[in-house]
Amino acid sequence: MKKSEVAKLHFPRRFSAGTVAKKTVVYVVLIALCLAFIVPYLWMIVTSLRTEMAYNSTGFTLLPIDEYGNISFHFENYSEAFSALDLGTVFLNTMIVCVVNTVANLFLNSLAAYAFARLKFFGRNSVFRVCLFSMMVPGTVMLVPNYLICDFLGITDSLTALIMPFLMSIYNIFLLRQQFLGVDKEIEEAAKIEGAGVFRIYFRIVLPLVKPMLIVLGITTFMWNYSNYLWPYIVNTDPALRTLSTSLAELMGADYDLTVKLAGAVIVSAPMIIIFFVLQKFIIGGTMAGAVKG
Amino acid sequence: MAKVSLRHIYKVYDGKVKAVSDFNLEVEDKEFIVFVGPSGCGKSTTLRMVAGLEEITAGELWIGDTLCNHVEAKNRNISMVFQNYALFPNMSVYDNMAFGLRMHKVPREEIDKRVKGAADILGITEYLNRKPKALSGGQRQRVALGRAIVREPSVFLFDEPLSNLDAKLRAKMRTEITRLHKRLQSTFIYVTHDQVEAMTMGDRIVVMKDGFIQQTDTPQNLFRWPANKFVAGFIGTPQMNFFSATLTRRSDGSVEARTKGFTLVIPAEHTYRLDEKYLGGDVTVTMGIRPDDIKPVSRAAPGAQICASVALVEELGTQTLIYANTDEGQLMNENSDTAFCASAGENTGITAGSTVEFEVDTSKLHFFDEQTELSIKRRIPDVTVGAQVKGGRVFMLGGALALPPVLASELGEGSYDAEIPSRALSFAGEGVSGRVEETEELGKGRYLSRVLCGNDRVFVVGDSPLSVGDKVCVSVAFEKISFLRGREEVISAIPGEMKLNGTYVRLKEGREKNHYIVAGGVKIPSPMDFNQKMYDRGRSIFKRKLSFGIDPAAASLGEEGVPVTVDKVLDYGSAKYAIVSLGDGKLCVALEGPVPADPHIKLNFDSIKVYDSDIDMRLF
Amino acid sequence: MKAQTKQKLKRNATGYAFILPLILYFVVFQLAPMLIALVISFTNYSLEHLTDYTFVGFENFIELFTNSVKYPMFWSSLKTTFFYILLTVPANIILALVVSALLNSKIKGEKFFKTVFYIPSVTVGVAIMVMWQQMLAPDGLINQLFGTNVDFLNNESTALVVFAFMSIWGGLGYNVLIMLSAMKNIDPAMYEAAEIDGAGAVQKFLYITVPGVMPTVFFFLVTGLISGFQVGEQMLIIYGDTTMVQSVYTYVYGLYYTMRRSCDYATASAMSYFLFVIILIITLIQFRVQNGRPKFIQKLIDRRKKGGELVEKV
Known part of the structure; x- marks a missing residue:
């Protein structure tokens, strides 16, 4: 076989030239976009492990190098941030608020949602609609009014103020009601015939059937509480009642090295991001399920 | 207006799942062809391959005179009507129909002329300004038809277009589509799962099941001569x-x-x-x-x-x-x-x-x-008759025929059953005499005659019409006949094709890269155009288990080529064949002259059929 | 008869028992606050008048709208908010469309990209602000990358733009999730029909994808408007109660100032209600657009359609 002939043999291209070019462009754009999301986080983590002096003396870098160019990890930023944030107390505060609110929220909202879905009572639909419309008032508008009522009730400057105003959420009730409507009625009817009372049917039989939605809503409520800044800032002034967000905001404005501040940001945001990576499926799935109505 | 030709079309997913297997069909120009079969039989997949929406795994698709396997859908000059109409909801009916023409940069006046013309044919002129959501199902379907018509394609493709309509509307649209076909004088390929639709609309119907064609024929023939139990049960209510x-x-x-x-x-x-x-x-x-x-x-x-x-x-x-x-x-x-x-x-x-x-x-x-479910009462049947061998002659079909040399030596005297496929009989040449009892026209210039030869009746296909009572001479091609005793085969017919298992390799020898097919364990060098065809299958061709189908005419015996040993020579008089051993495989080769002393075999690579033996797919 | 009404009573009681928490919550944390705020907005309840507040009628509102000495930033804060919306809403929609379309084409790694884009949505807001504050500093990441020396957050001409950018950056993940699932709902047969008709990728996008996700685009528009009007928390986190940078002074930022700094609860209530009215109007317009136009607008449209010939869209 002549070599020149052999050279002419070629495998078929899977895609035409045009398609390859198009696909490359798509990937390039998407990866560039990804970088815009990854680089800031990387930079934040890396910078939090350096000293301020090192940071000021070097240009752009994504490695935790010191002023001489050696890689060194300065975990003291983190211990400094720890105490600057008063992490012990603050974390405890945040956890109390998050856990109590989430649990209470899920329980009470599902009670109401079940009532709207399955229980017949006078004025059910009107009450639902009224609540639906009125509780769609945006948060910023409710800010001052809620502050006034808390002041009036005397619960300002307390953890209660962080929990109570968010016990019910019409969004959660709406979604849970949707789920309850989808439960097979016959299961409830069978239980009724067996003699179970309404609450028992709700709690022991129907509620477990909507577990996926409960998990998703639980996660989103927990995360919302965790990140909440504005309300704790407005309603609590006692430093002992700071949450992670308010404490971090204080750290932000105080006179600390930027490396310490970034360390603080990492400490505060890391738990949620880790939970996100672990429970990705639920979080992304839940977002899409809830908001597709559009 | 064009013919469509599907040759050995396969669709395989993930290298394992065969959705369509060995689909062969020649669609005539202006023909109305229907693909019919139960869900999942591969009819829609085949249609989509014709459209260019699915890639063809193996085989050739010809539209007109162009090989279209790798031609993009928009350049195949086809139109398609979808089951859910696929109308663009935000455009008016006019714009929906004009869309394709605008994409092809047809001038505005021409677009207007065609759209209005199609709307006129379909009776939707008054809806031209409306949006699809303001139309009923039947009207939407007509818009979808209109969109297909204005492109003036060579072939119209329909993917279960009437499945979403209610029964009455379906019946009405059926006649409309049939009328449209007569009016447009174009080739229609239509997919449906409803055998009534198929039977009433098609010139010819392709019945499919599990990816295989069960039978391709006119509605009448499918009804009267179903090839297997499935077709028989599927057609007819x-x-x-x-x-x-x-x-x-x-x-x-x-x-x-x-x-x-x-x-x-x-x-x-x-x-x-x-x-x-x-x-x-x-x-x-x-x-x-x-x-x-x-x-x-x-x-x-x-x-x-x-x-x-x-x-x-x-x-x-x-x-x-x-x-x-x-x-x-x-x-x-x-x-x-x-x-x-x-x-x-x-x-x-x-x-x-x-x-x-x-x-x-x-x-x-x-x-x-009962097992194969194939019909044992075929339109053109194979017959089995009794034969007596005596003194170098065989007495069958009411006559005596000279035995070709090979049979003379192999068959001892006595009685046998001769299995005679219809293709072994013809009216050309010497043979036994018989009388025509019944004739039938098969179409396309072929005629079937039932001839009484002695006490046996045979069926012969010829190309001129005969009349009942005619005396004819039926000649027998012995190489296509098998002789049995009891249930056992004593002499079998010459096989149409023998398969050798093997692979395709590329070896570096010295400074050169040489290509071979390895068949029966023996390396045979392959020519360049064959190599290119193999390369067209992609890199994986070297890793696949292949089998090579070689019919007697695809190989020739001579002095050059790959050494083989001749096991047997079959002399049928008019034609001679040799059974040779190639490595650990056997081939049947047509002999042109005498057997050479040092036999070698040369393969005609143009006629070799290559199969992927793992998934039983013919590559080319 | 009696048994029936007894049963009915029991049913109602049970139902209400279940929604009792909701009712209580509604009264205490929705109804009461709104009423109290409404009443207070007509008084002069503030730090100076904690006990001796009096009814002043619409004075608070009038002062807000007209007194440019007492409230110099009122109208400019509305303009700033408006400007912010103009920066974010179209950009959000277009970006979501483009990125979703890219992810929707047959590429690998869709899940990976979706996850990466979504990370900011699960990052604590304050932490994101800390991150950006340092990145946007004169010696921060952004300046390092471009070799410039701009103090983005304190520069009048760049500050608002930068906040818009941060918001778009943070919102992309969520927006893409919604938009992408809407895109996947489009009947693939339409793309195939267009493919056969000869449409290229861009044409398919413009004629099928975009019209197909119009409801979602509308959703983004409305929610973008509503949350756009409430922008202010980011500025609060970065600058605190007061800022020297005038170009980031949004309406809600002014609200925070009034609440925290001047403790003028009456005016703050008035401002809250004004915001409420604005958002209510947007919501009503949305409702109308979705459920039909008022009659007179419909007549105008019909008249125009009848007059013209077939309008061609290319």
């Missing part, structure tokens, strides 16, 4: 009745068909197409009788009688369906093997619970092999 039966040829020529619930006697003149192998009374076959061929009567002719109790009567207006069972105790069991359905006219006066006598039209019975 209500469905054909199936029974388990044993067949016995009686001394007077008639065949007795015995089932669990009744026995029929088929007069001799209707048994000539039956494969004799099944008539010994020792094999169970599946017998099919259409409900239209079972009628309730007061007195049935002997041998055509079924006595049964009626389970259910359905009045349909001009037709009555009677569900009966020969075993009264099984009346309520609809899965009983003695139940059947009969069709009658109106006002039968028959009621459930009564006992009725039915008459069967014994000329319209169908029979299928």
Whole structure:
């Protein structure tokens, strides 16, 4: 076989030239976009492990190098941030608020949602609609009014103020009601015939059937509480009642090295991001399920 | 306007799942072809491959004179009508229909002319300004048709377009599409799962199941000559009745068909197409009788009688369906093997619970092999006749024929059964004499004649029409005949193709890269154009297990090539063949001259068929 | 008769028992606050008048709208908010469309990209602000990358733009999730029909994808408007109660100032209600657009359609 002939043999291209070019462009754009999301986080983590002096003396870098160019990890930023944030107390505060609110929220909202879905009572639909419309008032508008009522009730400057105003959420009730409507009625009817009372049917039989939605809503409520800044800032002034967000905001404005501040940001945001990576499926799935109505 | 040609088309997913296998079809220009079959049979997939929406795994697709495997959908000059219409909801009807033309940069006046013309044909001119959501299902379907028409394509493709319409509308649209076909004089390829649609609309129908073509034929032929049990049961409403039966040829020529619930006697003149192998009374076959061929009567002719109790009567207006069972105790069991359905006219006066006598039209019975489900009563059947070998001659078909040398030496004297496929017979040349008993036109210039030769009846296909009573000479091609004794094959016919397993390799030898096919363990160098065809399959071709189909004409014996050993020479007089061993495989080669002393074989790579033996797919 | 009404009573009681928490919550944390705020907005309840507040009628509102000495930033804060909306809403929609379309084409790694884009949505807001504050500093990441020396957050001309950018950056993940699932709902047969008709990728996008996700685009528009009007928390986190940078002074930022700094609860209530009215109007307009136009607008449209010939869209 002549070599020149052999050279002419070629495998078929899977895609035409045009398609390859198009696909490359798509990937390039998407990866560039990804970088815009990854680089800031990387930079934040890396910078939090350096000293301020090192940071000021070097240009752009994504490695935790010191002023001489050696890689060194300065975990003291983190211990400094720890105490600057008063992490012990603050974390405890945040956890109390998050856990109590989430649990209470899920329980009470599902009670109401079940009532709207399955229980017949006078004025059910009107009450639902009224609540639906009125509780769609945006948060910023409710800010001052809620502050006034808390002041009036005397619960300002307390953890209660962080929990109570968010016990019910019409969004959660709406979604849970949707789920309850989808439960097979016959299961409830069978239980009724067996003699179970309404609450028992709700709690022991129907509620477990909507577990996926409960998990998703639980996660989103927990995360919302965790990140909440504005309300704790407005309603609590006692430093002992700071949450992670308010404490971090204080750290932000105080006179600390930027490396310490970034360390603080990492400490505060890391738990949620880790939970996100672990429970990705639920979080992304839940977002899409809830908001597709559009 | 164009022909469409699908040659050995395969669609394989993930290298394993075969959605479409060995699809072969030549669509004539202006023909209305229907692909029909149950869900998942591959009909839509095949249509989409023609459209260019699915990649063709193997095989060739020709539209007109162009090989279209890798041509993009928009350049194939086709139009497609989808099941859910796929109209663009935000555009008006006019814009929907004009869309394709605008994409192809057709001038504005031309677009206007075509759109208005199509709208006129379809009667949707008044809707041109409306949006699809303001139209009913039937109107939307017409818009989808209009969009297809304005492109003036060579081929129209339809993917179950009427499935979303209600029954009445469907019937109306059916006639409209048929009329459209006559008016446009274009090639239509239509996919449906509804056999009624297929039968009423198609010039020819392709029946598919599990990715394979079961039969391609005109509606009438599918109805009268189903190739297998599936086609028989699929075509025709209500469905054909199936029974388990044993067949016995009686001394007077008639065949007795015995089932669990009744026995029929088929007069001799209707048994000539039956494969004799099944008539010994020792094999169970599946017998099919259409409900239209079972009628309730007061007195049935002997041998055509079924006595049964009626389970259910359905009045349909001009037709009555009677569900009966020969075993009264099984009346309520609809899965009983003695139940059947009969069709009658109106006002039968028959009621459930009564006992009725039915008459069967014994000329319209169908029979299928119980295992393979293939029809054993074919339109062009193969026949098995008795043959006596004596003194270098064979006495069969009422005549004496000289035995070709190879048979003379192999067959000892005595009686045999000769299996004669219809392709072994022709009117050309010397042979036995016979008299034409029946003729049939097969279309496309082919004619089928039933010839009585001696005491045997054979079926011969010729290209000129004959008349009943003509005396003809039937010649026999011995290389296509097998001789059996008892059930065992003594001499078999020359195989059309022999397969050798192997692979395709590329070896570096010295400074060169050489390509070989390895068949039967032997390396055979392959020419460049063959190599390119292999390369076209992609890098994986070197890793696949292949088999090579080599028919006798694809190889030649001579001094050059790959060394082989000759096992046997088959001299059929007019043609000679040699069975050779190539490595650990065997081939049948047509011989041109005498056998060379040092035999080598040269393969004609242009005629070799290459198969992927793992998934049984023909590559080319 | 009696048994029936007894049963009915029991049913109602049970139902209400279940929604009792909701009712209580509604009264205490929705109804009461709104009423109290409404009443207070007509008084002069503030730090100076904690006990001796009096009814002043619409004075608070009038002062807000007219007194440019007492409230110099009122109208400019509305303009700033408006400007912010103009920066974010179209950008959000277009970006979501483009990125979703890219992800929707047959590429690998869709899940990976979706996850990466979604990370900011699960990052604590304050932490994101800390991150950006340092990145946007004169010696921060952004300046390092471009070799410039701009103090983005304190520069009048760049500050608002930068906040818009941060918001778009943070919102992309969520927006893409919604938009992408809407895109996947489009009947693939339409793309195939267009493919056969000869449409290229861009044409398919413009004629099928975009019209197909119009409801979602509308959803983004409305929610973008509503949350756009409430922008202010980011500025609060970065600058605190007061800022020297005038170009980031949004309406809600002014609200925070009034609440925290001047403790003028009456005016803050008035401002809250004004915001409420604005958002209510947007919501009503949305409702109308979705459920039909008022009659007179419909007549105008019909008249125009009848007059013209077939309008061609290319």
